[in-house]
Amino acid sequence: FLGPPTDIWACGVTLFCYIFGTLPFMAANLREMFEVIAKKQLEIPFHPNKKLVDLLDQILNKDPKVRITTEGIKKHPWMQQPP
Numbered sequence: 555f556l557g558p559p560t561d562i563w564a565c566g567v568t569l570f571c572y573i574f575g576t577l578p579f580m581a582a583n584l585r586e587m588f589e590v591i592a593k594k595q596l597e598i599p600f601h602p603n604k605k606l607v608d609l610l611d612q613i614l615n616k617d618p619k620v621r622i623t624t625e626g627i628k629k630h631p632w633m634q635q636p637p
Contacts, residue, residue: 558623559621562621562624562627563618565613565627566610569610573602578610579591579596608631608632609622609627609633612626613627
């Protein structure tokens with residue numbers, strides 16, 4: 555269990571839900587959800603912004619060892635844009 559990368563994943567799921575109104579990975583139960591996450595590639599419903607898509611790809615990277623860090627998120631170009 556890697557705490558910070560898991561927390562970043564959870565924030566990515568929250569951001570995805572906020573932007574697109576749906577979960578990034580869907581399944582009927584928890585067991586299937588783990589399988590879907592492991593096997594299915596992240597699908598972006600529509601591409602509102604290339605920088606956002608890049609950030610989501612990095613936050614929801616399945617490999618926690620290479621997943622973006624909180625420092626990386628703060629410095630990401632999408633986060634640096636004016637509101």
